[in-house]
Amino acid sequence: MKYYGDLRSFITALDEMGDIMHVQREVDGDFEPSAITRRSYEIQSPAPLFHKVAGVAPGFRLFGAPAALSSRSDMPYARVAMSLGLAPESSGPEIIEALSAARFKPGIPPVRVESAQAECQQNILRGDAANLDRFPIPFAHDKDGGRYANTWGTLIVKTPDGKWVNWSIARVMKVDGKRMVGLIVPSQHIGQIWTQWVARGEPMPYALVQGPAPAISCVSGIPIPANADEADYIGTLAGEPVPVVKAVSLDLDVPATAEIVIEGHVSIERDCQEGPYGEYGGYLGEGSSAQPTFHVETITHRDDPIWPMSITGRPTDESHTLWAMGLAADALTYLREAELPIKTTWIPEDSTVHWLLVVMPENWRELLPGVSSEELTQRIGEVLFKTDAMVFIPKVYVVDDDFDPTNLREVVWALSTRVHPVGRRAVFDDQRVIRLPQCYDEAEYVAGKGAKVVFDTLQTKRHLHASFAQGYPEEVRQRILDNWPE
Missing domain, CATH: 3.40.1670.10 (UbiD C-terminal domain-like)
Incomplete structure (x- = not known):
């Protein structure tokens, strides 16, 4: 087992096991990366890594399907397992057991490092230079309301009193180079925190993190109890603290090894239209709703940054692997409690x-x-x-x-x-x-x-299956297996 502390070492490990598809030709900046990623889900191919995207600076890359089913049929959940520091051959139930067991262990808080040690701050963009137009943000689906700047990134916010820091995934649509609009549901944790800032009449500081350590993305998309810090839970899964660095312009700590960090404030009103968006149920979206505006003020990034993306739709993508496992682990935890x-x-x-x-x-x-x-x-x-x-x-x-x-x-x-x-x-x-x-x-x-x-569906009496495993004597089955294929 190995914990991957940044996205790049994770991609290298996948590449070594034949689970990365390098797309070296230039792809368009609109639909091609998303369409290739969507097809990769549906045929269970290696995860696509796009090296050249039209309209952006050389070196800027896109990475699709980070936690989908693996192309390795002998280890279908390898991308999820490796993201969480588990063996690539881990089964789905073994991953769920690990996620549930970590809920009962003490958290390991993150450790702050200096800016000079933080890869995510190799490049710092302020003012007009902090513009989303320089990044390869494609349309996820052709009926979407806009380019979705967040499908697999982590939103970091905290309560006004600073007692609860929340790391989560929520869809966020690009409006223009300096604005985004995000879906904020009142019952979800980010919605609960935003409501506290609204009550104070102050815009909510946020950091949108693209390409952190894979475990951060995974845990950001699964349920853990309110007022618990995801960073501590990730430390427990990893067996080591998450290195963080103070954001350049905000009083928030962000993952130090991330690829890109967008900093700014969220409006206190639902003042911009978000959507539609093709969601995990497998249908293209219809309609839009008024949601808060995410103002872009500062952007930091690594050299030659990688922007990961999840293109949701019909099975199987990250919604149906990682998120489903997280929900199942949550159910298992409460039932056992x-x-x-x-x-x-x-x-x-x-x-x-x-x-x-x-x-x-x-x-x-x-x-x-x-x-x-x-x-x-x-x-x-x-x-x-x-x-x-x-x-x-x-x-x-x-x-x-x-x-x-x-x-x-x-x-x-x-x-x-x-x-x-x-x-x-x-x-x-x-x-x-x-x-x-x-x-x-x-x-x-x-x-x-x-x-x-x-x-x-529980049976009052277990019925034997008319199957290879239960329909024949053990010695016959073993003889057949020993000589298979004949």
Whole structure:
């Protein structure tokens, strides 16, 4: 296992295992990098690294699909695992266990270094020179409202009293060289902090960080409890403190090894239109909304900087790997805190974060004596639907552990044969919903409430599978494996 402290060492490691596609020809500055990245997701190719982008200075690069499924079929979650300092061959459930376990360990706070030691401040741009037009920011999709300056970067903000520093990912659209507009949802952590600045009547200082250590990008996109600092949690995952440096123009610390840092203030009003944007559900966006303006005041960057991007859409991209694992880890943490004997949780990538599988061990009835599967299903729903992360997930399946939840073919087989057509489910009405899932009607979106469901697919009797693993004597199976292929 190795922790990668900057984006460049991570890209080198991926390259050594054959998981980087070097695009050396010049690509246009509008759609070509995004279209290539989107295709790379859909055919599971190596991650594209664009060395020449039209309209920007030589040396400025783009990096697509940083945490998507690997092109290595023997280690599909390698990009996520390596981002978090885990072995590239780690399975999805092993990654989820690591994310959940770190929640119970003491945080390791970041350590501040001097500006001279911080690669992110090799170049400092102020005033008119601090302009987004010099960077290769493409359109993510052709129906988007503009070029999206943030799809895989980390937004750093803190409360006015300085007690809570939040690192998060939120989509941010470029308006012009000196302005961006970002989606700020009141219930999300950045929205809670922005609301405090609004109450004071002061614009919120922010730093938008592109290309920090991969673990920073990953953790910025997953749920951890409010008032917890992501930097401390990342230190726990890494086993070492994150090096940070004071921002040039703000009282914020930023990751010292980042590629690019944009500094400025966020308006106290929703004074600019943001969107539409093609989101993780797999549909091109429609409509826009009034959101706060992010004013660009200072930009710092490394020599020959790399701008990473996630081009969301149909599976599988970072929304369906890293974010889904983060939501599953959050669910696992709360269920285990409720003293339920959960084996693992999993969100299949192809469900676009609309399904959560809660996997029970074979002996769960012994561990919960006197509890029926119906009661267990109800308890699971009561725990999960109180959490913030479950606002994104409308359907939960409680399943046995006799199949691989990370294998979509097995998931489809198990759910199609075990979900009762009418009964064996717990329905939770009037749950909080948002517009990102596509399964609700307009009245429910307007009300912000809709139904969610937990399906009980647990078997009262385990049935043997008509499969190679369970349909033949062990000695026959072993003889076949020893001689395969014949």
